[in-house]
Amino acid sequence: MPSINDIAQIAESLEKSPVFVAxxxxxxxxxxxxxxxxxxxVCPVDAIEVRANEIKLDAGxxxxxxxxxxxxxxxxxxxxxxxxxDLASAAAAATVALEGHTVFACARISSKHLADPSLYAEVPCLARLDESIVLSLASRGAEHVTFVDGTCETCKYGACVPVIDATMLYSNELLAAHGSxxxxxxxxEFPDATLVENSEGLFGSTRRGFFSEAAGAAKETALAAARTTIEQEFGYVEQDEPIGTRLRVTANGAMPHLKMPRHEATINAMDAIGLPVVDEIETRRFSTVTIDLDKCNACGMCAVFCTSGALKRDEAKSSSDPLEYLEFSAADCVQCGLCHDVCWKGALSxxxxxxxxxxxxxxxxxxxxxxVKKPRKKMF
Ligand code: SF4
Ligand code: SF4
Ligand code: SF4
Structure with missing residues (x-):
């Protein structure tokens, strides 16, 4: 687990960047x-650089x-x-206040102070939202979800519109598939029920007062975010450990499987909403993995690198020879594509x-x- 120094370092970095890169x-x-x-x-300002074995985000x-x-x-x-x-709790409180209607608004339209801020949840951009929060709210009784934008055509975040559209499309697909x-x-525009006649009382802080309060709260928020999001939710490991050590193959013959809080929230919400009413769904959150055994050489690299553990060796059946069986669980798969990319025989789709x-x-x-006809030397 991270030491207090690690947490402090992370908290410091949070003051510079709104996104932590794990x-x-x-x-x-x-x-x-x-x-x-x-x-x-999707980054509208080219702030992210990804190369082999490295990712960097330019906080500036x-x-x-x-x-x-x-x-x-x-x-x-x-x-x-x-x-x-924080977003989930703000959205839940607003949904209760609006009797089952969840409203998310981007910071641009929110800054116009047209609506009561206790009746909606603010996000920097609607692209910040994903299926996990929408489905979680629906599973807890939200009957309607509205994304209120600030006229994206003229917004500095305008390039994010396809991300917003995809979140709406895939959220609605999953909701419909479960009979919701x-x-x-x-x-x-804000829904009528959220509008305020006179915003003075709601926005009484002076500009100076607001920024002073925000600055004072920033460190607390950063520390809380570091602890809850990184340490508890993600089980993030100690920063001082070299990345090569953190990613080495463990005793079960695979690299560490990642805990996926949003993925878990999505599938738990789907389960809570109800049984599926369709035979199949199209989604970006799960996938179907198939292996062409005519092309496969049983090296097992797909299972070694699988991020979530959706694809792994079947230990129960493979006690004598770990390469005898692989198993795949669609519910655990996050559609990261890594199993496909590491298969040098092109056997996996x-x-x-x-x-x-x-x-x-x-x-x-x-x-x-x-x-598999010609098994290669086993890798496990
Ligand atoms: S996509 Fe948005 S949040 Fe992510 S790095 Fe780019 S500007 Fe920052
Ligand atoms: S897994 Fe893909 S989307 Fe996520 S940080 Fe790496 S390159 Fe970016
Ligand atoms: S797509 Fe990713 S999560 Fe799914 S089986 Fe392949 S490596 Fe595992």
């Missing part, structure tokens, strides 16, 4: 052949939109302003179409590696 969660750091560059692709360039944090499959980019925890009537919609039966089946899919 380097050893990035697939490109985990393996130099990883193709994922989702964060780089970062505008805190949060888009990178919502597209990273392995949750390597951790939002801290606000943290997921809740939907996310977009609006450029990943699809965003996932069968609900496979998603909810407690029995993982088993690949019989004994069917």
């Amino acid at each position: 380097r050893d969660r990035c697939v490109a750091v985990r393996n130099r052949n990883a193709l994922c560059r989702c964060c780089v692709g 360039l970062c505008m805190a939109c949060g888009a990178c944090t919502s597209v990273c499959p392995t949750e390597a980019l951790i939002p801290l302003k606000p943290t997921d925890e 009537a809740t939907r996310v919609e977009r609006a450029s 990943i699809s965003p179409i996932v069968s609900c039966e496979q998603l909810y089946d407690f029995e993982p899919v088993t690949f019989d590696m004994k069917a």
